Amino acid sequence: MAYIVDMRSDTVTKPTKAMKHAMVNSALGDDVFGEDPTVNALESKVATLLGKQAALFVPSGTMANLIAIMVHCNKRGSEAIVGRESHIFQYEQGGSAHLAGVLLHPMKNNPDGTFDLAEVESLIRGSDVHEPITSLVCIENTHNKCGGKVLPLKWLDECAALCKRHSIPLHVDGARLLNASAHLEVAPERLVRDCDTVYICFSKGLSAPVGSALAGSYHFIEQARRMRKMLGGGMRQAGVLAAAALVALEEVAPRLPLDHKRAFRLAKVIEGLFLKSFSVDVANQHTNIVLVRIAAASALSADAVLQRLEQVCLAETQGDCKTTNDEGVIVKGIPFDNKTIRLTTHNDISDEDLWLAIMKITYVFKELDAAHPF
Numbered sequence: 001m002a003y004i005v006d007m008r009s010d011t012v013t014k015p016t017k018a019m020k021h022a023m024v025n026s027a028l029g030d031d032v033f034g035e036d037p038t039v040n041a042l043e044s045k046v047a048t049l050l051g052k053q054a055a056l057f058v059p060s061g062t063m064a065n066l067i068a069i070m071v072h073c074n075k076r077g078s079e080a081i082v083g084r085e086s087h088i089f090q091y092e093q094g095g096s097a098h099l100a101g102v103l104l105h106p107m108k109n110n111p112d113g114t115f116d117l118a119e120v121e122s123l124i125r126g127s128d129v130h131e132p133i134t135s136l137v138c139i140e141n142t143h144n145k146c147g148g149k150v151l152p153l154k155w156l157d158e159c160a161a162l163c164k165r166h167s168i169p170l171h172v173d174g175a176r177l178l179n180a181s182a183h184l185e186v187a188p189e190r191l192v193r194d195c196d197t198v199y200i201c202f203s204k205g206l207s208a209p210v211g212s213a214l215a216g217s218y219h220f221i222e223q224a225r226r227m228r229k230m231l232g233g234g235m236r237q238a239g240v241l242a243a244a245a246l247v248a249l250e251e252v253a254p255r256l257p258l259d260h261k262r263a264f265r266l267a268k269v270i271e272g273l274f275l276k277s278f279s280v281d282v283a284n285q286h287t288n289i290v291l292v293r294i295a296a297a298s299a300l301s302a303d304a305v306l307q308r309l310e311q312v313c314l315a316e317t318q319g320d321c322k323t324t325n326d327e328g329v330i331v332k333g334i335p336f337d338n339k340t341i342r343l344t345t346h347n348d349i350s351d352e353d354l355w356l357a358i359m360k361i362t363y364v365f366k367e368l369d370a371a372h373p374f
């Protein structure tokens with residue numbers, strides 16, 4: 001069997017030993033009655049970490065975003081301004097329309113994950129009866145589809161100030177907020193200081209099996225708790241999961257800079273190949289997501305490249321891309337579009353895994369570049 005280096009997502013991480021131990025040994029209760037001590041401990045820890053009054057443990061990031069939209073946009077005819085490349089707009093099935101009756105207004109994202117604030121300001125509606133009600137602005141930090149970009153602090157502050165001026169709440173999809181915090185070496189609390197609500201995800205770079213926590217004011221969390229129950233997200237002895245999330249914050253969060261270092265190393269190697277077909281933006285490589293761009297003029301597609309990375313040819317096992325058992329290496333990534341591949345580092349990618357991935361990627365990229373001149 002070939003050795004697999006799975007870089008599709010940081011969600012493929014398995015719980016650590018310490019997480020499994022905590023899952024078996026933590027105190028439990030019925031969380032819908034508010035009686036699970038481990039969930040209560042996690043919610044209180046997250047609220048403190050993010051500088052908010054309260055927090056709520058929810059099954060997923062998608063549900064956290066949906067709940068935030070439902071609570072903030074509680075008037076019929078509401079509209080939320082989001083980035084076009086945001087997870088909320090791209091990958092949540094339009095749940096805000098589907099389930100909340102909320103219109104999303106997508107703004108063009110800049111390559112760094114931000115969007116034009118003057119344009120946001122111009123989009124905010126007045127009291128014209130023809131128009132929907134602008135009720136929320138959502139931002140994403142780090143920004144997944146823009147390649148794990150960390151939003152600049154100055155932009156965050158300006159965005160929050162704009163929202164305050166217009167009395168519009170600001171929600172942060174912080175699935176990877178702790179990656180942003182690690183990159184900037186700035187406390188998570190500071191990154192969301194002027195935002196109304198934020199959630200963080202435990203099951204991505206933090207390696208826990210399940211769960212996110214949504215944070216905001218007492219009043220917001222009270223409403224969010226009702227929404228969570230309505231959406232079927234009221235979990236009972238959820239301490240089993242919260243226990244792993246608590247370990248994730250203690251054990252894995254401090255290791256995020258290592259994932260970033262490894263992603264940077266990978267990006268640097270790809271850049272250093274000087275191939276016409278493949279490029280990476282090393283200068284703007286912030287966190288654990290590496291985007292490999294395939295040249296527009298190339299006949300190669302992201303799917304074709306990924307397929308090749310999942311094959312092992314005889315020459316590889318006799319050359320550079322071999323493991324100790326000589327059966328070769330498979331590297332898994334995902335296509336973001338026809339010309340973009342995402343490779344993600346995470347807690348289950350060791351230095352040795354990274355080395356094997358680098359050997360394989362180098363071999364395959366050189367081979368494909370030579371075979372597809374343009």
Ligand SMILES: Cc1ncc(COP(=O)(O)O)c(C=O)c1O
Pocket residue numbers: 059060061062063087088140142144173175176201203212
């Ligand atoms: C930025 C961002 N937001 C939200 C989500 C959704 O999280 P979940 O898969 O837990 O629903 C993801 C998932 O990858 C994400 O990357």
